[in-house]
Amino acid sequence: MSNSITIKIKENGKFARLITLLKELDYIEIKPVNKMERRSRNKAESINADFFSIAGLWHNRKISATEIRKRAWPAR
Numbered sequence: 001m002s003n004s005i006t007i008k009i010k011e012n013g014k015f016a017r018l019i020t021l022l023k024e025l026d027y028i029e030i031k032p033v034n035k036m037e038r039r040s041r042n043k044a045e046s047i048n049a050d051f052f053s054i055a056g057l058w059h060n061r062k063i064s065a066t067e068i069r070k071r072a073w074p075a076r
Contacts, residue, residue, distance in 0.1 A: 009015045022028045
């Protein structure tokens with residue numbers, strides 16, 4: 001069984017040093033991430049952050065799902 005992790009480097013200058021160190025370990029496989037995959041991950045992280053930033057928006061609001069639907073899609 002193999003495990004994987006994602007590491008975010010705070011200082012750009014330290015990235016090369018870390019890669020050099022990891023390459024010395026024979027049980028570590030370094031898998032580069034292409035730009036598209038990186039953008040996709042960043043977008044997913046951003047969406048999750050936005051989602052949680054509105055947590056509690058409906059707290060203490062007396063409104064039902066039916067009422068929300070009526071307001072969103074009024075009868076014609």
